Amino acid sequence: MRELLAVEPSPGADLRVCLTYPNEYRGMASNLGFHIVHRILAGIPGVSVERSYVPTDAYKSLDPNRTLVSLETGSPLSEFDIVGFSLQFELDYPHMLEALVMGGIPLRREDRDENDPLVLVGGPCTVNPKPLEPYVDVFYVGEAEAGLEEGIEAILTARDRRDALEELADLPGFYVPEYPGTVDRVTVNNLGGTEPPKIAFAPEDTEHTGLRAYPVELGRGCPYRCAFCLGGFTAGHMRHRPVEQLLEVLEDVEKSPYDRAAMISPSPTLHPEFEEILEECLERHLEVSLPSTRINDLDPELLPELREAGVRTLTLAPESGSEDVLEFLNKPLHRDHLLELVEDAGRLGMRVKLYFIVGIPGFPPEEDTVASARLARECAELADVRVSVNPLIPKACTPLQYSEMLSAREINRRYRLFEREFRGRVSFEDPELARAQCLLSRGDVDVSRILEEVLWNARSPGAWARAMRSHGVSISPDRPPDGPEDVPYDFVRAGPDHEELYRLFTSLQCAPMK
Ligand code: SF4
Structure with missing residues (x-):
């Protein structure tokens, strides 16, 4: 594919970095964080940046004889000094491991030596590094502008691999599994003090790529x-x-x-x-x-302007049609406001996409699912509505990290109930893949056994369920942390501490009892 590059690699640089997106080209090109990191790294004297991504046809059957190379110079990943990954979604973890295997880099960090690249990972998923600890040399927890450059400069001046890791372990935002310690997520206070975030590359032909x-x-x-x-x-x-x-x-x-x-x-x-x-x-x-767009923050009077500006689809997330569920989720919804928005959008010829969550532990299906399906039906009478239903996925560093997740069978039961009540066009997230997200988001290092089994075996949705059944792990979708002392990633401080999250969780627990 022909591309327009705003940033070119610099031949003969001291440090060669390959930024790798653990998913398709499309995701890489539309992920602004990837572009920001690309520009920051390319702006450091002595650093040359190239890119790679994991092509979709590599997902179905991993061929270790296939070589993943950079887009710019066709170099295998193993030839770089640093291979950096931007992890946006938990389900990209196996793709990251595929990239290491296809890039010729030893999968486990304990098997790497001076001749191998440093594997550096950033992105929102780093708030729990535990499941990836066996494979990642360095995690960067935070916004790229806040401290990534300092880390790369430390690598540039380090004597060797060990020296680089020791230096990084002392820098804000970096977590080095070989030298474990606490890490605070780093952010920038004032976005105006950073560079305006422009893209670093684009496909020449946006028509055919769909981008x-x-x-x-x-x-x-x-x-x-x-x-x-x-x-x-x-x-x-x-x-x-x-x-x-x-x-x-x-x-x-x-x-x-x-x-x-x-x-x-x-x-x-x-x-x-x-x-x-x-x-x-x-x-x-x-x-x-x-x-x-958050429903309560969107004024219906803005819709004509949005339509005029070319917005064809209004995407809203009411999450639930039940007041009690919304209170539990801490997401208030002004129902009449939603209906007004949907009706106005319909009148303006806009399509409306609605997101709902089902499978809230402690709530009976009638409240959790039927109320939402009825609200979706009410909306569908007012506009061209597409509905997407997802199960509740307890994630790390949220109060719901302490919650169980429903079984795939129970989630499927609620999906069927939703379908029956709604009687319209609706898509459902795969329950097994949703449970895999929960497992990877809040799991401990033992989750890596499941990850490796999924990596080497056929990665159909059933593969996750089979691997989860055959490897007992300490924290799973069915077995949340008992309390703050049981959280495997308590050394990462990314928001409220785990005691505060537990306090919030126990106060939410009151909601289903009403
Ligand atoms: S906290 Fe609520 S309103 Fe904010 S991004 Fe998340 S879902 Fe949206």
């Missing part, structure tokens, strides 16, 4: 704390990007092959200059797309 949108970051962090949301508890306080920086990024969008600006933020409409940004996009003939 149409340039990711434009409006802000980071979320002011709310929905009990199930990893980002709400770990992404730091809400920060908006100054409008001057956004204008600079929009100029870059105009020069790029993209004709659409995807607004990236946990709640884009909370940006104080959101309407001004929409107008700027209109003036520049750029269409806009929005991620899921």
Whole structure:
């Protein structure tokens, strides 16, 4: 595929880094964090950056004889000094291991020596490094601008591999399993003090790749704390990007092959200059797309402007139709407000995508599922609605890390109930893959046995269930941590401490008893 590169590798550099996305090209190109890291690393004197990704056809059957090479120079991953991964989703863990095997790098860190690359991992999943500890030399926990450059400079000046690891273990945001200690997630206080986040590369032909949108970051962090949301508890306080920086990024969008600006933020409409940004996009003939927008923060009067700016799908996450479930999830919903938004969106010719969560432990199916299906049906009478239903996945560093997850059989039962009550177009997340996410998110180091079995065997959804049955692990979807002292990743401080999360969890527990 032909690409436009804003950042080229520098031949003869002291340190060669291969940034690897553990999923398809599409994910790599649309992940703004990947572009930010690429630009930061390429800006360090003496560092040359290349990229690779794990192609989809490698997922089904891992061929150790196949070689994963960088896109820029076709070099095998094993030839680099650092191989860095950006981990966005738990289900990418096996793909990261595939990349190591296909890249010719010893899978386990204990088998690597001076001639092997340092394997460095960043991204939101690093709040629990335990399941990946046997494979990763260095975890970076936090936002790239906050301290990644310092770490790379420490590697540049280190005498050898051991010296580099020792140095990194003392730096803020870095966790080195060989020298374990506590680590605080690092963030930047003022986004205006960082570089405006522009992409580092783009496919030349956006038409055929289906990639149409340039990711434009409006802000980071979320002011709310929905009990199930990893980002709400770990992404730091809400920060908006100054409008001057956004204008600079929009100029870059105009020069790029993209004709659409995807607004990236946990709640884009909370940006104080959101309407001004929409107008700027209109003036520049750029269409806009929005991620899921918090219902209570979206004024129906804004919908005509969004429609005019090219937003064709309104994505909303009511999560549940039950007041008690919403209270348990700590996510209030103004039901009439939702119905007004859906009706107005329908009138404006917009499609509406709705997300619901089912399988809340302690709630009977009638309350957990039927109430949501009925709300979805009410919405479907007002607009062209697509519904997506996901089970509750207890995640690390949220109050629900202490909650059990329902069995796949029970989740499936609730899906059928939803289908019967809703009687419309609906998609369901695979229950086994959802349970695998829970396992990887809050598991201990023993989860790596399951991960390796899934890596080497056919990776159908059934493979996770089979591997979970054959390897007993200390923390699993059915067996949450008993309390703060039982949390395997308590050395990572990414938000409220685990005592506070436990206190929140036990207060939420009151909800189903009402
Ligand atoms: S679900 Fe949305 S509103 Fe709630 S904490 Fe997460 S990002 Fe914020």
